[in-house]
Amino acid sequence: MTRHLLAIHDLNTDRLRGLIDEGSRYADQAPTDDTRDQLRGETVAQLFYEPSTRTRCSFELAARRLGADVLNLDLDTASTTKGETVIDTVRTLAAMGVRFFVMRHGDADTVAAVADALPDACHLLNAGAGTSQHPTQALLDMLTLHRAGYNFNALDIGIVGDIAHSRVASSTITALQRLGVPRIRLGGPPAFLPDTAPEGATLCHKLADAVAGADVVMTLRIQRERMPAELAGDVAAYHREWGLTDARIDELAPAARIMHPGPVNRGVEIDDGLADGDRSLILDQVSNGVPARMAALAWLHRGDD
Numbered sequence: 001m002t003r004h005l006l007a008i009h010d011l012n013t014d015r016l017r018g019l020i021d022e023g024s025r026y027a028d029q030a031p032t033d034d035t036r037d038q039l040r041g042e043t044v045a046q047l048f049y050e051p052s053t054r055t056r057c058s059f060e061l062a063a064r065r066l067g068a069d070v071l072n073l074d075l076d077t078a079s080t081t082k083g084e085t086v087i088d089t090v091r092t093l094a095a096m097g098v099r100f101f102v103m104r105h106g107d108a109d110t111v112a113a114v115a116d117a118l119p120d121a122c123h124l125l126n127a128g129a130g131t132s133q134h135p136t137q138a139l140l141d142m143l144t145l146h147r148a149g150y151n152f153n154a155l156d157i158g159i160v161g162d163i164a165h166s167r168v169a170s171s172t173i174t175a176l177q178r179l180g181v182p183r184i185r186l187g188g189p190p191a192f193l194p195d196t197a198p199e200g201a202t203l204c205h206k207l208a209d210a211v212a213g214a215d216v217v218m219t220l221r222i223q224r225e226r227m228p229a230e231l232a233g234d235v236a237a238y239h240r241e242w243g244l245t246d247a248r249i250d251e252l253a254p255a256a257r258i259m260h261p262g263p264v265n266r267g268v269e270i271d272d273g274l275a276d277g278d279r280s281l282i283l284d285q286v287s288n289g290v291p292a293r294m295a296a297l298a299w300l301h302r303g304d305d
């Protein structure tokens, strides 16, 4: 039985497909009594050691729609400021009967250590760990592609931007690869590309090579907080070479839909026209975050394999 959702690797292909279908059902339905009863009596505690809008709020809505109570820890005033370890904090909450923990942390090892330290009855959902994994973002991205009508077996997707420092990229690439996506191109300046291409993907050094003819183009924020300032480079130069605009997409991939996990830095990785236009799936991604996280919480609660 899978007890935690720490990485997209925790989900085999069948499980991933099952969660996409379950998320799609939640997205289609008005909440029923059965849905609202699934986590009734449970408490979900949210511990965000890094900023968040979409992920934290959508986990909270997902938990409430399944009938759970939600505790949002204010970490600026929590006992960690008095020297308590993160592990003691989660064990304290577990002693109050909290069984679900949603955690974001800059250090992936801390998330793994908390998972190991939690009592057997407890579940940890990784809401973003360092540069390594963000599995529910990958799940909501897959749900968005599915609901936009794409067939994973025929999809051509270009992901551009700061791939090397992005936990969204690493989770989403694995999910795409597990679902059999035949063409995954990754593009960005050398400092933002991994040294070697992940399995099933190719590295591209020009925007045109990364996105020409793609069905979907996903762009990412530069993760300035995860690199020395000099590596992040000059924003205007980045925008000239890698920024997505209506004109560039019209020229290179006119049929493409556009994705971005947010938060968006407008005028850097993407222009307003494209972010807000008909081709954008950005707000669909946000909407799908709630049913995707409902599916993840309900699955861990059921405890099926």
Ligand code: NCD
Binding pocket: 054, 055, 128, 134, 137, 167, 168, 220, 221, 261, 262, 263
């Ligand atoms: C991302 C994150 O925190 O990893 N945001 C998100 O969860 N939607 C991406 C980012 O910070 O750029």
